[in-house]
Amino acid sequence: MKFEGSYVALITPFKSNGEVDEDKVRELVNYHIENGTAGIVPCGTTGEAPTLTFAEHEKVIKIVVEEVKGRIQVIAGAGSNNTDRAVELTKYAKELGADAALSTCPYYNKPSQRGIYEHYKKIAEEAKFPVMLYNVPGRTGVNIEAETVARLAEFPEIVAIKEATGSIEQMIRIQDLCGDKIEILSGEDHLILPMLSIGAKGVVSVVANIMPKEMKELIAAFLNQEYEKAYKLHTELYDVSRNMFIEGNPVTVKTAMKILGKIDNDIVRLPLVSCEEKTVDKLTKLFKQKGII
Structure with missing residues (x-):
């Protein structure tokens, strides 16, 4: 399976009462299909996975897969710092008919490189499903080193990596060590062009929520x-x-989407809080300058 193009790290829209807005999720899926997005990535960081209940997490993946109807790829967020829970979520994504699972490096635990390897090894061996590694040390507290990525790339289930270290040097090292065994996608919107220049095939993007085309x-x-x-x-x-x-993130992008009329509100769940008015004003001014509104 090829992973190439623009994948949106989809927000999870909420109703005014705080519940997941299923109708809006479906609307956003079709909006992205119409604008040429290569794939939907629900229940990642941007989708507020940490504050979704297990039932909500599974529900959002189910809604997205149902609405996509095989028209584009679905890479379901299935990461956890509990390895057994990550295996469970990955198996669930497989059962629902997603194309792959996005699996973040275990956060807060701060495992060793051996621990990271064993975590993903268990997911690969037990779920038997395509996995995209997600390396974002700014959030997890630990970096998946290039050598560990290369070891994991030997598993046929480990097919891609969303690289969000911000280190071009690390990305080059991964490319050198892995070759065509794994596909690299940028996890940093502002680094897409330099990442493409060293062999990345696309992006898992926050900004694609508002500018998918x-x-x-x-x-x-x-x-x-x-x-x-x-x-x-x-x-x-x-x-x-x-x-x-x-x-x-996703506080700012939700506010941006509200400004642009793509969602009805910018509700996020605690401990996140919605943007201050000065941020709303700044974004509105920026969008006018750019001709977006």
């Missing part, structure tokens, strides 16, 4: 060797990307 076109332009067009799109998206983390 432009993100899709950026990846396609580079892969089609239209480098001037890719650079132009990169510069257009860069400022927006950098401003999607003013008050953290």
Whole structure:
């Protein structure tokens, strides 16, 4: 299975009473399909997986798979710092008909590289399902080193990595060690162009929630060797990307989506809180300057 293009790290919209808004999830899925997104990634960091109940987590994956109907890929968030829970979620994604599971490096526990290897080894061997590693040490507290990625790439189930260290050097090292055994996707929107230049095949994107067409076109332009067009799109998206983390993720992107009329509210769950008014004003001004509104 090939993982290439723009994948959206989908937000989880909530109703005014705080419940998951199923109708809005389905609406967003179709919005992304219409705009050329390669795949939906529900229940990741941007989808507020840490504050979803187990039942909600599974429900959101089920809704997305049902609504996609095989039209694009679904990479279901299935990470946990409890290895058995990660195996359970990965098996559930498989049963539902997702294409792969996004599995974050175990967070808070701060395992050794051997522990990380054994964690993913158990998922691969027990779930028997394609897994995209997710390396984001800024959130998990530990880095999946390139050598560990290379060891894991020997498992046929470990098919890709979402790389969000921000280290170009590490990404080059992964590419050198793994070759075509694993596909690299950027986990940093503002680094997409340099990552593509060293062999990445796409992105799992936050900004694609609000600019899916432009993100899709950026990846396609580079892969089609239209480098001037890719650079132009990169510069257009860069400022927006950098401003999607003013008050953290997914807080800022939800506010952006509300400003642009893509969701009805920007409700997030504690311990997250919605953006302050000054951030709303800043984003509104930016979107007007960029011609987005």
